Each structure stands twice: as structure tokens, then as C-alpha cells.
Amino acid sequence: MTPGVRPLVAGNWKMNGLRGSEREFEAMLERARADRGADLMICPPATLLMRLSAIAGNGPIALGGQDCHAEVSGAHTGDLSAEMLADAGATAVILGHSERRQDHGETSAQVAAKVEAAWRAGLTAIVCVGETEAERDEGRAVEVVLGQLQGSVPEGATHETLVVAYEPVWAIGTGRTPTAEDVREMHSRQREGLKARFGKAGEAIRILYGGSVKPANAAELMAIANVDGALVGGASLKADDFMGIAAAYETLSG
Numbered sequence: 001m002t003p004g005v006r007p008l009v010a011g012n013w014k015m016n017g018l019r020g021s022e023r024e025f026e027a028m029l030e031r032a033r034a035d036r037g038a039d040l041m042i043c044p045p046a047t048l049l050m051r052l053s054a055i056a057g058n059g060p061i062a063l064g065g066q067d068c069h070a071e072v073s074g075a076h077t078g079d080l081s082a083e084m085l086a087d088a089g090a091t092a093v094i095l096g097h098s099e100r101r102q103d104h105g106e107t108s109a110q111v112a113a114k115v116e117a118a119w120r121a122g123l124t125a126i127v128c129v130g131e132t133e134a135e136r137d138e139g140r141a142v143e144v145v146l147g148q149l150q151g152s153v154p155e156g157a158t159h160e161t162l163v164v165a166y167e168p169v170w171a172i173g174t175g176r177t178p179t180a181e182d183v184r185e186m187h188s189r190q191r192e193g194l195k196a197r198f199g200k201a202g203e204a205i206r207i208l209y210g211g212s213v214k215p216a217n218a219a220e221l222m223a224i225a226n227v228d229g230a231l232v233g234g235a236s237l238k239a240d241d242f243m244g245i246a247a248a249y250e251t252l253s254g
């Protein structure tokens, strides 16, 4: 946690979810009515955004997209603009997820262009960074992550327009997590980088941890300095698991 910074627990449904998933979302909403000490967000596949937005209303769970194109509109088959996501009810968009960087060859420069697009549309950009296992083994984790952060985030970021999500690639969907000391070190180095670049604003930009976050390990991870919430994949698909992670903040504040 960072003193004075309200945490964010965001769920990334990735390529999961059909209409029946509305029931899971409704169950999350019902349980989110009590303030859990953290902002909550679900990033469903784009096909569900408008439906979940109609259910969510002005309730306690915000919605986000999982990617966007840098342009406003045009001949880009299969792509979605940030404006379209905003129109469908999103207030944020995940950008530069390692699955986009790996599966679609996205570079940090392309991610930065998408961040500009998100800001143009009034969306908060959730920018993902993280090292592979080989890069960690080579002792390059800090260098890789700070390089991605520098290249993927344009000038002018604030705590309202930017959220960073640190996700070690080898921890995603594997059930493995870094040691608390490694998480502390990585988040602290990113905080220093954000402060050096954005001054006072960099102190309040949220840095989420992502990678095999579960109800059982959430409280320990979220208690680490400069861990301002979580980006949750698999465990965000079920209301019990997602709200179990959000409940870590009740433990921490209680």
C-alpha cells in the first residue's frame, strides 16, 4: 500500500465470458455494495461491455477494456478504438499486457500511442509491464521493467490518467508468485521511476501487482509497500474469488 492512495482491484477476464457471465458480475456487484476500502473494476471481453455496463449503472464496480487501437476510427478490421470502449461504458483500458506484447508483437512505442488514445477518449490507461523468467534469471528484471515503463508511458501522466500493473510474465496463470522481497524491490524501483519522471504526481500513481493473485495470498501481497492493488486474471472470473481478494483490504484496514 501507499499511504493516502486508494487501492484498485481490477479483474481482467481476458478471452473468457459469455452472456451467462452476467450472473457472476451481478453477484460481485451485490457483494461490493459495502465499501471494501478499494476501487473495483472488471475488464470483460468487449462483447460484454455494454451488457455489463447496463447492469453496473453507477454502482461500485467500474468497467474497463482490454486493449484499444491508437486511431479514433477507420479501416482497421477487428480493432476497437478507445472512443468505442468509452461509448460502451468503459472508464479505463488495459494496455501493453504481456499477452498482447507476446501474441501480437506489441512494442512499448505502440503501447504509448494507445495510451495517448485512451487519454484522448477520457479513459484511464492501465499499463502493464513485467519481465520474463529468462530476463529475471539474467538479473535484468529491473532494467526490463523500467525500460517498458519509460517507453510505454507518454509525458503528462497523473494518478487519474495512469495505473501501472507490474506482472512478472512467469507468474501469470502459473500459481507461482515472486517473493515478497522481490515484489517490494520491483514496486519500489517503479515508484522511484515514476517520481523521477512525473514528480509529485508520480507519488500517487497506483502500481498494481498481477500474477496468480488469489484470496489466499492477496493480503500478504497487498500489504507490501507501493503495492496499490491487484490486476487479477483467473481469480476474477468467480465472484467468490474476486471479492475474496477485494476483502484483503478489510483485513488491512481493520
Ligand SMILES: O=C[C@H](O)COP(=O)(O)O
Pocket (backbone or CB within 6 Å): 012, 097, 167, 171, 172, 173, 174, 175, 210, 211, 212, 213, 231, 232, 233, 234, 235
Ligand atoms: O491481467 C491479469 C494477469 O495476467 C494475471 O493473470 P492470473 O491472475 O490468471 O495469473
